[in-house]
Amino acid sequence: MKKILYILILSLPIVGISQENKEIKEQKQKLKASNNLTYDANKELVDDNFIDAEANYRKAIATSNDNAAAKFNLGNAYYKENSFGEAFVRYKQAGETAQTKEERHSAYHNLGNVFMKNKEYDKAIEAYKEALRNDPSDEETRYNLALAKEMKKKDDQQKQNDKNNDDKNKDKDNQDQQQDQQQNKNDQDQDDNQNKNDQQNQDNKENDQNSDKNKEQKGDEGKDQEDKNPKPGDQPKDQQDPKQQPPRPNQLSPQQIKNILEAMSNEEKKVQEKINGKKVKGKPAKNAKDW
Template sequence: MKKIMNKLFALLLLGMITSGMAQEEKKKEAEKALKNSMNLTWEANKELSEDEFIEAEADYRRAISKSRENAIAPYNLGTAYYKKESLEEAFGRFKQAGEVAGAKAEKHKAFHNMGNVFMKNEDYEKAVEAYKEALRNNPEDEETRYNLALAKALAEQQKNQDKDGDKDEESKEDEDSENKGKKEQEDQQQDNKEKDGGDQEKEDNKEGEGEEKKEQPKQGEKPEDKKQPKPNQLSPQQIKSLLEAMQNEENKVQEKMNEKKVKGPKSKNAKDW
């Protein structure tokens, strides 16, 4: 049992020694990588000072890939981008520097410059938050404090302008809605006028058609004479018939009178046979 315990202890001790050696080895490798990264950063700084931006950018990227503990390389690369107005790339590098930075001074610089990028983009509320974070890491920096006050003032001004813009937009919408209502009302009135005019025209046409129907004779009938006799007035045909009747009566009377003249009065002496 004692032998087994001794073996277990020896194995545990060996594991601790091996782990410690591995950690030491990793530490040495990290220190070596950081050293190489810093050397590349120094080269990039030199190239950037000589206006060799492309070479400097490449060395900064190599330095960043060598060690995540190097906060200076992404910060300096971000500054180079910022000077060239490549704000999106600059912000990404400043953010990276703030994440890997161990010292408060490095974090302060990273968040201060992130605030500057937000100011350039007129995103003042985010700039306020970035400057606040920078001051948490260095409350004594007067430049950051001034930028924070300026960002607050601009954010408030921007907020008021947005409110005024919303009011103007609402007023415009109300005006458009009112004009639309008036237009619809005018269109409705015009439609009603046209409808009334059309109905009146239909009614007039209907009345005219009725009159025409009254005036037109039915099929097979002769048109009536416009010069119809008034009530109690004889028509020419009736007058002609009456004249003929009167003439006939007169002829009859004349015939009777003629018969009397021919016969004469009866004689008193008549011959006997």
């Protein structure tokens, strides 16, 4: 049992190596076929035959996923057609499968160009930095990196200005809205005050009308009471108190009659005295002595 187990252990690496060699061989064959398709696609692209070139690049990529050149060239083809979304996908694939620094540098350099076209300056800066890590001597990549930083600075400033303008407009809108709300409130308050004044005037008018009605009603009640309780002068003659009867016009009161009689009596006395006085002067009387 130990011998069989030992043989099995020895035979396993042999089988594994054989299988690995077979897979490597197949991969190399696929890569060679993919390169041939890429070569044909390059020729068609030079002849401005984009449709056939695109088809052969796709076949090349499908034949061997390790063919970074097919992905990179297809990305260039899309870039020239302004299909930046498709170009981004192919450049990214080329950078991930590149076998050399030169291939990685080219993939990320062109990836940075795609980001610049889309005005995604932050991503462009990172792509150019990755390209320089693989080839620090490329001055074109360095120039593009500096340009991306400058464009980002201007873009940030423009965004800040736009934000400030938006904030100003927002503040103005809020201010206008507040003013409108205040004006509406003032108008509403004015309407409420006017309604209150109108209601007050109406109430006052109704109160005045009620007061007049009350006065009329009291007047009628007083008149009715007077009718029920007639004044002494309004009583029938047979019901009046003679003592309380006022004198008739051109008729003297008892007091006046008394005063007149007294005045006549006094006047009569004065006349009598005058007559008597004259008699004494004519014949003075002799006084008899009172012994």
